[in-house]
Amino acid sequence: METALKQLLVILTPALFAANLAQSFFYLPEAARREGGGHMPHPLYYALITLFFGAMMFAILAPSLPLMWVAVELTTLVSAPLIACRRDRGSLEAMWKYLLICSIGIAFALFGTMLVLHAQSTGSARWYMAGFAFVLAGYGTKMGLAPFHTWLPDAHSEAPAPVSALLSGALLNCSFFAIVRFREMMPEAAAPFCDNAMLSLGILSVAVGAVFMVRQTDFKRLLAYSSVEHMGIIAVLYSLCGTLDDDRIVAAALLLHIAAHSLTKTLLFQTAGNLLLAFGTRAVSVVQGLGVSMKGQAVLWLSGIVLICAMPPSALFLSELGLVASAPVWVSAIVLALLFIVFAAMMKVGLSMTMGRPIASPEPLPKRLAIVPAALLALLVAAGIAGCAFVLPGGGV
Amino acid sequence: MNILCIILAAVMAPLFIGIVNQTKAFFAGRRGPGMFRLYVDICKLLRKSCPRPRHSTWLFDIAQSASLAAVIAATAVFPWTGGGGLSSFIPAAVFFYLLAAGRFFTVIGALDAGSAFEGMGASREVQFSALVEPIIFTVLGFLVLLTGDISLSGALSGIAPESWKANVIALVLAFIAFLAVFLLENCRVPFDDPETHLELTMIHEAMLLDVGGPDLAFALYGAALKFELLAAFLVMMFMPCFGQGWKHAAVMFIAIALLSAVTGVVESVMARFRFLKTPHTLMGAALVAALAVLIHVCF
Amino acid sequence: MLTISEIAMALFLIADLALAGASRLKYAISLVAVQGWIVGTLPVFLWDWQSGGCPGARIWIIALVNSLVKGAALPMLLNYAVRKARTRRELEPIVSFQISRIVVFLMAVGGFAVGRLLHIHETTASELAVPVAFTTMGTGCLLICARKKAITQVLGFLVLENGISLFGAGILLEYGLVVELGILLDVFALVFILGIAIFQINRTFASTDTDRLNRLGDTHLMHPHHKHDHVHD
Numbered sequence: 068m069e070t071a072l073k074q075l076l077v078i079l080t081p082a083l084f085a086a087n088l089a090q091s092f093f094y095l096p097e098a099a100r101r102e103g104g105g106h107m108p109h110p111l112y113y114a115l116i117t118l119f120f121g122a123m124m125f126a127i128l129a130p131s132l133p134l135m136w137v138a139v140e141l142t143t144l145v146s147a148p149l150i151a152c153r154r155d156r157g158s159l160e161a162m163w164k165y166l167l168i169c170s171i172g173i174a175f176a177l178f179g180t181m182l183v184l185h186a187q188s189t190g191s192a193r194w195y196m197a198g199f200a201f202v203l204a205g206y207g208t209k210m211g212l213a214p215f216h217t218w219l220p221d222a223h224s225e226a227p228a229p230v231s232a233l234l235s236g237a238l239l240n241c242s243f244f245a246i247v248r249f250r251e252m253m254p255e256a257a258a259p260f261c262d263n264a265m266l267s268l269g270i271l272s273v274a275v276g277a278v279f280m281v282r283q284t285d286f287k288r289l290l291a292y293s294s295v296e297h298m299g300i301i302a303v304l305y306s307l308c309g310t311l312d313d314d315r316i317v318a319a320a321l322l323l324h325i326a327a328h329s330l331t332k333t334l335l336f337q338t339a340g341n342l343l344l345a346f347g348t349r350a351v352s353v354v355q356g357l358g359v360s361m362k363g364q365a366v367l368w369l370s371g372i373v374l375i376c377a378m379p380p381s382a383l384f385l386s387e388l389g390l391v392a393s394a395p396v397w398v399s400a401i402v403l404a405l406l407f408i409v410f411a412a413m414m415k416v417g418l419s420m421t422m423g424r425p426i427a428s429p430e431p432l433p434k435r436l437a438i439v440p441a442a443l444l445a446l447l448v449a450a451g452i453a454g455c456a457f458v459l460p461g462g463g464v
Numbered sequence: 465m466n467i468l469c470i471i472l473a474a475v476m477a478p479l480f481i482g483i484v485n486q487t488k489a490f491f492a493g494r495r496g497p498g499m500f501r502l503y504v505d506i507c508k509l510l511r512k513s514c515p516r517p518r519h520s521t522w523l524f525d526i527a528q529s530a531s532l533a534a535v536i537a538a539t540a541v542f543p544w545t546g547g548g549g550l551s552s553f554i555p556a557a558v559f560f561y562l563l564a565a566g567r568f569f570t571v572i573g574a575l576d577a578g579s580a581f582e583g584m585g586a587s588r589e590v591q592f593s594a595l596v597e598p599i600i601f602t603v604l605g606f607l608v609l610l611t612g613d614i615s616l617s618g619a620l621s622g623i624a625p626e627s628w629k630a631n632v633i634a635l636v637l638a639f640i641a642f643l644a645v646f647l648l649e650n651c652r653v654p655f656d657d658p659e660t661h662l663e664l665t666m667i668h669e670a671m672l673l674d675v676g677g678p679d680l681a682f683a684l685y686g687a688a689l690k691f692e693l694l695a696a697f698l699v700m701m702f703m704p705c706f707g708q709g710w711k712h713a714a715v716m717f718i719a720i721a722l723l724s725a726v727t728g729v730v731e732s733v734m735a736r737f738r739f740l741k742t743p744h745t746l747m748g749a750a751l752v753a754a755l756a757v758l759i760h761v762c763f
Numbered sequence: 764m765l766t767i768s769e770i771a772m773a774l775f776l777i778a779d780l781a782l783a784g785a786s787r788l789k790y791a792i793s794l795v796a797v798q799g800w801i802v803g804t805l806p807v808f809l810w811d812w813q814s815g816g817c818p819g820a821r822i823w824i825i826a827l828v829n830s831l832v833k834g835a836a837l838p839m840l841l842n843y844a845v846r847k848a849r850t851r852r853e854l855e856p857i858v859s860f861q862i863s864r865i866v867v868f869l870m871a872v873g874g875f876a877v878g879r880l881l882h883i884h885e886t887t888a889s890e891l892a893v894p895v896a897f898t899t900m901g902t903g904c905l906l907i908c909a910r911k912k913a914i915t916q917v918l919g920f921l922v923l924e925n926g927i928s929l930f931g932a933g934i935l936l937e938y939g940l941v942v943e944l945g946i947l948l949d950v951f952a953l954v955f956i957l958g959i960a961i962f963q964i965n966r967t968f969a970s971t972d973t974d975r976l977n978r979l980g981d982t983h984l985m986h987p988h989h990k991h992d993h994v995h996d
Contacts, residue, residue: 633773633891637773744784747864748780751868755780759875
C-alpha cells in the first residue's frame with residue numbers, strides 16, 4: 068500500500084502543481100487588478116508556491132519518519148503566507164488559525180513519532196498504540212479529519228484559488244501518506260486499534276462534512292467541507308484495507324479515490340476562484356443564474372459538482388462503489404446515508420448557482436482563466452468514462 | 465545536655481535577628497546597628513513600666529506573656545540535639561499547635577485593646593495563618609510519609625543519608641514550600657517588610673501598637689524565638705541525620721546563622737509583593753509542597 | 764539518585780506551575796527561556812559519563828544550538844514581537860491563574876500516574892523525565908487555550924514543544940544531527956512567522972486579542988451585520 072501510494076503521489080503532486088501554477092499565471096494578475104492593492108508581491112508568491120511543492124515532495128520522499136515530520140511542518144510554514152496573500156482581515160485570521168492549529172497538531176505528531184520510535188526499541192504494542200493515536204491526531208489535523216478540521220474551511224475559503232486547490236488536492240494527500248507510513252509499521256497486536264480509530268475518524272469526518280454542507284451559504288467553504296468529507300472517505304477506505312481478507316478492491320478504490328478527488332477538487336476550486344473574481348463575493352445567494360450570464364463557467368461548475376458527488380461518469384463513482392461493495396453492511400449504510408445528504412446539499416448549491424435568473428451581473432472574465440479547468444474537466448470525464456466502461460461490465464477488478 | 469541546648473537556643477535567638485539586620489546593612493552599605501542590638505533593646509524595654517490602653521481587660525495584660533510562654537514551650541520540645549527528651553514522643557503537629565497558641569494570644573490581646581488598627585492587623589494575621597496551614601500540614605505529611613515516624617524528632621531527623629539522596633528532589637520542593645512559610649510567619653520580604661515597622665502594611669506588628677515596656681520586650685523576644693524555631697525546623701527537615709548531641713546542635717546553629725544571612729540577602733534584593741499577591745504565592749507554595757508528596761509517592 | 768538532571772526536572776515542574784500563574788508577559792517569556800536552557804543542555808547531563816566517556820560532537824552541537832535557540836533566540840524574538848506589536852504587558856486569562864495552577868498540578872498527578880502505568884523508568888534515562896514532559900505538554904495546551912492574547916498562544920506552543928523535546932531527551936531518542944537541527948529550524952521559523960503575523964494582525968485588527976479573530980465561521984454570511992465588524996477600541 069505504502070509503495071503504491073507513494074508512486075501515485077509522486078506523479079499526482081507534480082501534476083497538480085503544474086496545473087495550479089499554470090492557473091496562477093492567469094489568475095494572479097486578474098485578482099491583483101480586481102481586488103486592489105495589498106497583495107503579496109508576485110515573485111514572492113511564485114517562490115513560496117514552488118517551495119510549497121518542494122516541501123510536499125520532500126514529505127513524500129523523506130527517507131525517515133522524523134525527516135518526514137520536518138518536511139510536513141515545512142509545508143505548513145511555506146503555505147501559511149500564501150493563505151494570507153491578500154493581507155486583509157479574513158485571510159490573516161485564516162492564516163493564524165492554519166499556522167497555530169496545524170503546528171500544534173504537528174507537534175503532537177512529533178510526540179507520536181517519538182513514541183513509535185521508542186516502541187520499536189521496546190517492542191511493546193501499548194507504546195505503538197499510544198504513538199499511533201498521537202500521530203493520527205497530529206497528521207489528521209493536517210489532513211483535515213474531523214474533529215481536528217477546524218482550520219480547513221477558513222484556510223481553503225480565504226486562500227487564492229490555486230493555493231486552495233493545492234492545499235486541498237495535494238497537501239491533504241501528503242498528510243494522509245504520513246499516516247499510512249505509520250500504519251504500515253504497526254505490529255499485528257496494535258492493528259485493530261489503529262483501524263478502528265481510522266474508521267471512526269473517517270465516518271465522523273464524512274458526517275461533519277455532510278452536516279456543514281447543508282445550508283452552506285459560501286461556495287468555497289462548501290468545497291472545503293467537501294474536502295473534509297472526502298478525506299473521511301479515504302480514511303474509511305484505508306481502515307478497510309487492513310481489516311478485509313481480500314483488500315485488492317479497496318486498495319484500488321483508495322488510490323483511484325485519491326487521484327480523482329485531487330483532480331476534481333482542483334477543477335472546482337479553480338472555477339470557484341473564477342466566480343469569486345467575477346462576482347467579488349463567495350455568497351451563494353448572490354452568484355445565481357450562471358447559465359445565463361457566464362455559460363462557460365456554469366458548465367465547469369455544474370460538471371465539477373456532479374463529478375465530486377460521484378455521479379456515474381466520475382471516477383469517484385467507481386471508488387465509492389468499491390467502498391460500499393466491500394465494507395461491512397453497517398459502514399456502507401452509514402456512509403451511503405451521509406453521502407446522500409452531501410449529494411443533496413451540493414446539488415442544491417450547484418443547481419441554484421447555475422440555473423434560474425441572475426441576481427448580480429458579473430464582471431466578464433478573460434477566456435484564459437477557463438483553460439486549465441476545462442482541460443481538467445475533459446481529462447476527468449474521459450478517464451471516468453473509460454474507467455466505467457472498463458470496470459463495470461466485468462463486475463469487478 | 466538537652467536542657468543546656470534548649471537554654472542556649474533561647475539565649476541565642478536575638479542574635480539571628482541581628483545577623484539578618486547586619487546582612488541587610490552590609491548590602492545597603494551601612495554600618496548597621498550591630499549583632500547584639502536586639503539584646504540591648506530587650507534589656508532597655510524590660511526596665512520600663514508597662515502602659516495599658518484605658519479600656520483593656522486582663523486579657524491584654526496576660527496576652528504577650530502567654531504568647532511568649534507558648535513559644536518557649538515550643539522551643540523546649542524542639543529536638544535541638546537531634547532527638548531525645550520530649551521531642552521523641554510528641555507528635556510533630558504539636559509543635560505547630562504551640563506556635564499557633566502563641567499567635568492566638570497575640571490576636572486576643574490585639575482585639576482586647578479595642579483599636580480598629582490592631583483589629584485589622586489581627587484579621588490579617590489570622591487570614592494568613594489560615595493560608596499557610598495547608599502548606600505546613602502538607603509538608604508535615606510529606607515528612608511523616610518519608611520517615612514513617614510521627615514524632616517531632618523522628619519526622620525531622622529520621623532521614624538517613626542514603627534515603628536523603630534518593631529523595632532529594634522531593635525534599636528540595638518541600639524546602640521551597642516551607643521557605644514560604646518561614647518568610648511569611650516571620651514577616652519577612654517578600655510577604656511583609658520589617659522596615660515598615662508598625663505601619664499599615666504590616667501583618668504581624670500592627671497588633672503591637674498599644675504594647676510597650678516589658679510586654680513589647682516579650683513580643684520582640686517571642687518573634688526572635690519564632691524566627692529561630694522555624695529556621696531550625698527548615699534546616700532539620702532538609703538536613704540528613706548525622707548523629708546526635710553537641711555536634712548536631714552546633715551544625716544546626718551554624719545552619720540557622722547561614723539561613724539568617726540568606727534571609728538578609730533575599731530582603732536586600734527583593735521588593736515586597738503586592739498585598740493581594742500574597743495568597744497567590746502561598747497557593748503556589750502549597751502546590752509545590754503537594755508536588756513533593758506526589759514525587760515521593762510515585763517514585 | 765541525585766543527579767543534576769533530576770534537579771533540572773524539578774525546576775521544570777516549578778516553571779510549569781509558575782507559568783500557569785504568571786500574569787506578566789515578560790516573566791512568562793523568561794520562564795519559557797529557562798525551560799529552553801534546561802531542555803537544551805539536558806542531553807549533556809543525561810549522558811552516561813561513567814561508561815560512555817566524553818560525548819561526541821553530535822551531543823555538544825545539539826546542546827549548544829538547542830540552548831542558544833530555545834533559551835536565547837526565541838525569547839528574544841518574542842520580546843521583540845511584544846515590543847513591536849505594542850501588546851499590553853499583562854496576560855489576560857480566560858481561566859483564572861489560580862485554577863490554571865491547580866489544573867497544572869492535576870496534570871502533574873496524571874503525568875506521574877501515566878509514568879507509573881507505562882513502567883517508563885525501566886527504559887528512560889531519568890525517572891522524572893516522562894511525567895514532567897507530560898505535565899509540560901499539558902501546560903502548553905493550557906496556555907494556548909486559556910489565555911486571550913495571540914502571543915500567549917505562541918508561548919504555549921513553545922512550552923508544548925519544550926515538553927516534547929524533554930520527552931525525547933528523557934527516553935534518549937537519537938535522530939541524528941540533521942533531523943534535530945531540522946526540527947529546531949522548523950520551530951524557529953514557525954515562531955518567526957507567527958511573530959510577523961502578530962505584527963500584521965495588530966496592524967489590521969488594532970488588537971492582538973484572539974477573540975477578535977472570530978470573523979470566519981459558518982454563519983457570518985447569513986448575518987451581514989456581524990457583531991465584530993467594527994473594532995471596539
